[in-house]
Amino acid sequence: MMLSKGLKRKREEEEEEKEALAVDAWWLDPSHPAVAQAPPAVASSSLFDLSVLKLHHSLRQSEPDLRHLVLVVNTLRRIQASMVPTASLPPVPSVPAAPGMADNLLASSDAALSASMASLLEDLSHIEGLSQAPQPLADEGPPGRPTGGAPPGLGALDLLGPATGCLLDDGLEGLFEDIDTSMYDSELWAPASEGLKPGPEDGPVKEQAPELDEAELDYLMDVLVGTQALERPPGPGR
Amino acid sequence: MGEDTDTRKINHSFLRDHSYVTEADIISTVEFNHTGELLATGDKGGRVVIFQREPESKNTPHSQGEYDVYSTFQSHEPEFDYLKSLEIEEKINKIKWLPQQNAAHSLLSTNDKTIKLWKITERDKRPEGYNLKDEEGKLKDLSTVTSLQVPVLKPMDLMVEVSPRRVFANGHTYHINSISVNSDCETYMSADDLRINLWHLAITDRSFNIVDIKPANMEDLTEVITASEFHPHHCNLFVYSSSKGSLRLCDMRAAALCDKHSKLFEEPEDPSNRSFFSEIISSVSDVKFSHSGRYMLTRDYLTVKVWDLNMEARPIETYQVHDYLRSKLCSLYENDCIFDKFECAWNGSDSVIMTGAYNNFFRMFDRNTKRDVTLEASRESSKPRAVLKPRRVCAGGKRRRDDISVDSLDFTKKILHTAWHPAENIIAIAATNNLYIFQDKVSSEMH
Numbered sequence: 001m002m003l004s005k006g007l008k009r010k011r012e013e014e015e016e017e018k019e020a021l022a023v024d025a026w027w028l029d030p031s032h033p034a035v036a037q038a039p040p041a042v043a044s045s046s047l048f049d050l051s052v053l054k055l056h057h058s059l060r061q062s063e064p065d066l067r068h069l070v071l072v073v074n075t076l077r078r079i080q081a082s083m084v085p086t087a088s089l090p091p092v093p094s095v096p097a098a099p100g101m102a103d104n105l106l107a108s109s110d111a112a113l114s115a116s117m118a119s120l121l122e123d124l125s126h127i128e129g130l131s132q133a134p135q136p137l138a139d140e141g142p143p144g145r146p147t148g149g150a151p152p153g154l155g156a157l158d159l160l161g162p163a164t165g166c167l168l169d170d171g172l173e174g175l176f177e178d179i180d181t182s183m184y185d186s187e188l189w190a191p192a193s194e195g196l197k198p199g200p201e202d203g204p205v206k207e208q209a210p211e212l213d214e215a216e217l218d219y220l221m222d223v224l225v226g227t228q229a230l231e232r233p234p235g236p237g238r
Numbered sequence: 239m240g241e242d243t244d245t246r247k248i249n250h251s252f253l254r255d256h257s258y259v260t261e262a263d264i265i266s267t268v269e270f271n272h273t274g275e276l277l278a279t280g281d282k283g284g285r286v287v288i289f290q291r292e293p294e295s296k297n298t299p300h301s302q303g304e305y306d307v308y309s310t311f312q313s314h315e316p317e318f319d320y321l322k323s324l325e326i327e328e329k330i331n332k333i334k335w336l337p338q339q340n341a342a343h344s345l346l347s348t349n350d351k352t353i354k355l356w357k358i359t360e361r362d363k364r365p366e367g368y369n370l371k372d373e374e375g376k377l378k379d380l381s382t383v384t385s386l387q388v389p390v391l392k393p394m395d396l397m398v399e400v401s402p403r404r405v406f407a408n409g410h411t412y413h414i415n416s417i418s419v420n421s422d423c424e425t426y427m428s429a430d431d432l433r434i435n436l437w438h439l440a441i442t443d444r445s446f447n448i449v450d451i452k453p454a455n456m457e458d459l460t461e462v463i464t465a466s467e468f469h470p471h472h473c474n475l476f477v478y479s480s481s482k483g484s485l486r487l488c489d490m491r492a493a494a495l496c497d498k499h500s501k502l503f504e505e506p507e508d509p510s511n512r513s514f515f516s517e518i519i520s521s522v523s524d525v526k527f528s529h530s531g532r533y534m535l536t537r538d539y540l541t542v543k544v545w546d547l548n549m550e551a552r553p554i555e556t557y558q559v560h561d562y563l564r565s566k567l568c569s570l571y572e573n574d575c576i577f578d579k580f581e582c583a584w585n586g587s588d589s590v591i592m593t594g595a596y597n598n599f600f601r602m603f604d605r606n607t608k609r610d611v612t613l614e615a616s617r618e619s620s621k622p623r624a625v626l627k628p629r630r631v632c633a634g635g636k637r638r639r640d641d642i643s644v645d646s647l648d649f650t651k652k653i654l655h656t657a658w659h660p661a662e663n664i665i666a667i668a669a670t671n672n673l674y675i676f677q678d679k680v681s682s683e684m685h
Contacts, residue, residue, distance in 0.1 A: 047514065050572055063324050066412060066431040067462045067481050068577055071518045074460060075571075078514050215456040217322055218411055 048083065051076040265668035267655055271335040271343065274659040277305055277666055278345055279673055280330025284314040286347055288358065289675075303664075305675050309358060309398040314349040326351050332417050336439070339423070344403070346426060350413040353428055355404035355439065361397045365389040409435050409445050416466045422473040429466040429478060432459075436490075448496045449478060449488065464579075465524050471531045475500075483520030483538060485545065503534070503545050505552045515567045515576060523579035528588040529660070535591055537582040540564060542593050542603065557603045557610065560595050562633035562644045575649050583658040583665075594653025597642065598669045599629060615653060615667045615674040626676065 055076060058069045263281040270277050277289040290308035317326040327350055336344040336355075343358040367389045372378050412430035419426045427436050427448070434449035449466075453459055466478035474490045486499035507516055519539035526535045534545040536553075540561060543553035559580075563570060570576040575596075582593040594600045595612075603610045612629045632641035655668040663678030 047568065054574075063322075063413075066459075067464060067521070070459055070462050070481055071521060071577065074517050075514055078517070082514075219456070221321065 264671050268657040268666045268668050269333045278333045280333050282329045284328030286313045311400040313347045334417050353406040357403045359399050363391040364394045366392045404442050406442050418468045420468045420473050431462040479522035479525045481521040503550045524581040535582050537580050585658050586661045596649050597647040598651040600653045615669045
């Protein structure tokens with residue numbers, strides 16, 4: 001079970017996304033397929049798309065509303081389960097490193113991401129008085145893409161939905177190329193006790209939504225600071 | 239129970255006092271103090287406005303016990319979290335009054351990250367006749383001072399002073415959704431999406447973490463905390479609700495970290511009503527103990543439920559707030575209305591419960607008679623001192639003259655925040671940026 005993130009769409013999809021979220025009256029039309037009197041046994045693909053859209057929108061917030069995010073993810077899981085009831089999902093094939101295929105937006109966002117990570121860690125070191133600790137992590141930057149094996153936990157939320165057009169330009173392979181799976185094998189998700197281990201590979205930088213996931217940052221700071229002093233409660237019972 | 243009963247038989251004649259427009263700022267919380275003399279509202283701009291009830295006067299019977307503005311102050315300002323490059327909203331999420339222990343009033347107000355304790359004092363006298371200073375405050379020429387005088391307290395225009403006494407910061411990584419003052423009057427708790435902290439009112443630099451549901455792997459997150467409250471009488475008990483519709487009653491005496499609940503209140507899903515949105519609509523948006531402490535009231539998207547603390551398997555009462563929306567869930571999911579968080583309230587005697595809905599409607603359910611009523615808070619539909627007319631939503635079938643059809647409901651007019659006076663039948667309804675205070679005239683004659 002997991003939170004998927006970094007769902008990418010082509011740039012022109014962003015405009016459509018904004019329109020889709022505007023309130024208009026189409027949904028009052030009882031003949032519209034999405035407005036069902038009884039819950040359908042199998043979700044229409046439009047409901048699936050809508051949920052993916054919402055998830056994407058939620059993750060793009062600088063500080064996602066956790067409740068909204070969790071509810072959308074759980075709902076998406078239900079929808080997906082109804083669409084693929086029996087097939088067990090194959091493990092994600094190894095994704096070729098493809099820095100060249102990234103469009104300008106992604107390339108610049110990676111650079112911005114590295115820059116923001118570096119400056120963030122630098123700020124942190126000033127505040128906490130750490131002299132060297134941030135450096136190793138800053139050098140490797142954001143973790144790279146998986147190069148082999150099934151990332152753990154990529155279970156129910158594999159986006160093996162029906163062809164949605166925007167996601168499946170190259171067929172199924174293209175779908176997986178687009179999914180940012182770095183979070184599933186990123187060292188950032190390792191237990192805190194491992195401290196400042198070097199990152200997974202010096203592979204291509206991961207493609208990711210420009211904004212850092214808040215939880216990821218939170219964990220990162222925990223690791224760097226060593227204690228959890230940034231969260232004021234010192235721990236249970238103290 | 240339906241709304242077919244003759245309106246004349248329902249004893250609910252409410253008068254409308256005033257509507258206060260708070261300058262286009264959306265009201266985000268409403269709370270009476272323990273006597274009902276004061277009513278505090280918080281808004282999206284970080285301001286708190288306190289209303290005070292005027293004492294009843296025989297000379298002006300029409301203005302008996304009306305609420306006027308008592309004090310306005312800026313509680314929270316927008317902040318910037320430099321580490322995360324995030325702006326922290328100044329919107330006031332919750333206000334809770336402390337029980338009054340001296341002449342001053344105190345309240346806690348919180349935004350997403352920081353809780354503040356405010357002290358409200360009155361000054362209606364000032365000293366006059368200083369020996370060393372003149373009336374303007376300038377030092378006197380000592381050679382002109384020939385005799386000693388004792389300064390005298392003279393009355394002055396009432397001045398209400400508000401000062402921040404404590405700032406409880408850095409306790410929460412996630413967004414604070416609730417605060418609750420303990421019956422011991424010394425501690426309070428604050429809850430965010432994943433954690434609940436216990437604070438001492440006098441200590442700001444540390445707090446105890448008493449609930450932590452953050453998974454080791456954030457990928458495994460499937461449930462968040464949505465609301466929490468201390469028991470009104472037992473200072474060791476508190477309840478918190480989740481996005482999956484469950485309630486957990488915890489005993490602080492059992493363990494320092496209350497991750498293991500003492501009781502888990504959960505109603506099994508109704509198979510006939512199952513849909514993809516079952517979990518979203520079961521998410522509890524508010525939980526309130528009854529004044530007696532024996533029951534809990536919860537609000538989820540379509541219903542309010544009364545739970546008996548002694549029965550965990552299911553609620554003892556369920557009331558439909560707007561069941562006609564059940565067939566519209568997909569649309570409400572699309573426009574995000576399905577995520578709206580409505581609050582709920584008990585009346586002073588725990589016999590009537592109230593909650594808001596759409597189209598500026600709010601609903602009341604009488605637990606004894608099982609009658610319910612839908613009322614509207616809007617200037618267009620009621621004039622000052624008029625009796626509120628019950629409204630009816632028509633979901634198909636025969637339609638009466640003043641019925642509103644489901645399709646013409648305005649989903650941007652939501653009543654999320656309501657409050658009930660602790661003793662009398664006075665209610666405060668926040669409708670976007672308007673505050674309505676309704677009073678039941680009949681009750682003052684009957685009790």
